[in-house]
Amino acid sequence: MTPEEFRAAGHELIDWIADFRERVPELPVRAETEPGDVRRALATAPPETPDSLADLVADLDRVIVPGLTQIQSPSYFAWFPSNASLASVLGDLTSSGLGALGITWQSAPALTELEEVVTEWLRELTGLAPGWHGAIHDTASSGCLVAMLAARERASSFSEMRGGLQGEPSPYVVYSSPHAHSSIPKAVLLAGFGHDNLRYVGTDPATFAMDPESLRAAMATDVAAGRVPAAVVVSLGTTGTTAFDPTPEIVAVAREFGAWVHVDAAMAGSAMLLPECRHLFAGVDDADSIGWNPHKWLGTVLDTSLLYVRDVDLLVRVMATNPSYLQSSVDGSVVQYKDWGIPLGRRFRALKLWFHLRLDGAEAIRARLRRDLANAQWLAAVVRDEPEWELVAPVLLQTVCVRHVPTTSVGGAVPDADALDAHTRSWVEALNATGLAFVTPALHEGRWMVRVSIGAEATERSDVERLWQLMRSTASVST
């Protein structure tokens, strides 16, 4: 495709995307395709000769859009927000258009140094102390794996340069909340620690936050048995209920035992932009690493995940390679992001953060986050006030966890736990099947609840009010 052909096709697609974003509110929120529908509609033989853009756009309209859950819908309340702000979309377009290749500083100085600039901007905007050094990863899953690898190597005095984990005499142990995101145990297993060396620490029954005394007891037991506490993962904003583990107390325990502290704030990290929310993040500056995702609530389009570390030298020692064909005369005086993570090749991801922050501005982003917090408090208040509805957990940010408990309909008696589970799953499926909104059922301490995760960029109070009507009507019909 020539630049002139690109110009014509690009204008057409920009209009198609603008039109799409305008009609998102009218689309079913949850994809209603059946398994295999999309594959059957599109899986012809590989194209030998060029198709027209018109053919592709027709397939987008006919198959792709109806085959997607509409994450950008104002009535999307599932999982967590995954906003793709249009300013950041323009930054990502610029990245693809430039076709830069980040493998070393030399291959793309601007790619490297703009990543330094935007990660420093976000450090300042989130109130993190100087001394944190950030890089952009694809997801918090990868960032957490990098943190676990750094922790493994620090604990084992760089066993990777000797016989690996197998050469080590004492098992290394990692600790986390049982409410931690699934990427945490995955990272622990992939890093080679093994399931037997992953400890789920007890939590507070009211806040679902990690209990530091249980952590201390677990570490002490392991040490007594000849095992070495290598790392603890602090979850700030758990996936289930947005619980916040107590960072200062956990850091204090971890220091007693020499363990790495990784803070997983993948979703909640955006709240650090709000000074009034920073109390939830007290103590994070004393951790060893912290990861959070601008591609969630903040709204920089996927995939934009930040991992900050304090000890860059250690990280580089764990992750570095230095083959001759990547060497240059400036190596000692520049940042080489290839040595901060797993991939060598790097997209110019800094551009999407740069476009997002510059075109929208931090003030407007903070105002939007505050709107969402207020909407969550509104929903929490009406749930609290309504008979037969209950809040399952404290509402610290923008996620409201609820259950509908239909006491009256069963003769005034509380339904048993299994019946309540069945009722919860029934009404949430009925709600999602309407296509008018989408929320997530989840197990919490063994029982089903419904998570209403507010924070899509387009969601206004009126959308939350409509959701609440829909929740009440579907829950009462399902009774």
Next chain:
Amino acid sequence: MTPEEFRAAGHELIDWIADFRERVPELPVRAETEPGDVRRALATAPPETPDSLADLVADLDRVIVPGLTQIQSPSYFAWFPSNASLASVLGDLTSSGLGALGITWQSAPALTELEEVVTEWLRELTGLAPGWHGAIHDTASSGCLVAMLAARERASSFSEMRGGLQGEPSPYVVYSSPHAHSSIPKAVLLAGFGHDNLRYVGTDPATFAMDPESLRAAMATDVAAGRVPAAVVVSLGTTGTTAFDPTPEIVAVAREFGAWVHVDAAMAGSAMLLPECRHLFAGVDDADSIGWNPHKWLGTVLDTSLLYVRDVDLLVRVMATNPSYLQSSVDGSVVQYKDWGIPLGRRFRALKLWFHLRLDGAEAIRARLRRDLANAQWLAAVVRDEPEWELVAPVLLQTVCVRHVPTTSVGGAVPDADALDAHTRSWVEALNATGLAFVTPALHEGRWMVRVSIGAEATERSDVERLWQLMRSTASVST
């Protein structure tokens, strides 16, 4: 930013990108900025209020473009091609514009199933046997790490579910060519095998390909010492000289010892689209995993790396997580790519492959690859015919490795090896400093050579001819 604002800004940026691609041939190929220049030019305070698009575009022109090595230039011959075809740029724009979120099939059925379609298309186009199952990763570094994790878990009968690597009695060993890409030893170290358990196997002195008998001897020695051969990495198209390890013989040895075979064809894999090149890939269908990068020579914009495996069940067993909030009623009947790699969250990357293949068509892509192979053979022939120039390695694909050996200028005597190294580094730096072309110096078996890696989408024969003139003029001046 509203859809209407996006529409206006998007049109402006599309034009800017088209203009940029038109003027790329006039830009210096290697970035000539000094360390810190970009950071100093852009590192103001984080923006509180919105900037205009005009301000951003001005910064793109003033700082970003001059701060990039122009990978899309017709005179880019460094590292490996990293083409960002404009058709694929449109696919990536569509991905960002849709703002889809791939975490489960349910979150984005079309994202999942189109990835099944395009990976199957590329399996067919590359002549791989049915029974390979592909997924899109960011880079071959990540793909290779996934393969090493799968190999580790197969060898150890899923030690991750017990005490991890430390609980295992016998060390696990990985084998590769010393010419393998730096991401291979990195993956081995990150997967926890340890440096002591990474074996660089001897290679053929003429072809620089792994010697299967040396591999067998190394594995036998390890087994005799109580160690377990876990994996061997076959490099097809090494980074230095595009050497091809002999896959059938390596597979035969690996089978004797029960080791996983991972094929790293990151760069050269594109050549599998050409039937006349498939002999180089004989035997790959008997491997356990193969990775290659459409974001290199093929030209699907970064980041588009493919990893195919034969045993999906094993891979999923190693990588899977299944928290309640990601469960749905269709789980058993659909592909869940979250369980095929490291990240949970997934961009709609299939769109860029889909746009690229459909808008350009396979015929045109094959014609371009053949053009590049012919250009490489042309350069190899003129180098071979020219006094004082020598080919360092066989030219199997599109990379030509050369040295200029200035016999006449030093009285007819061959310069000693250190003097020749100094001369090589001197003329290649002089060439790159002109900004007219960019090639990579590299160490090969301890001595410096120059790699001319042909294959930028825009590179025609005339560009290679101009490069050859430049090589001769800079090498003679540097003598």
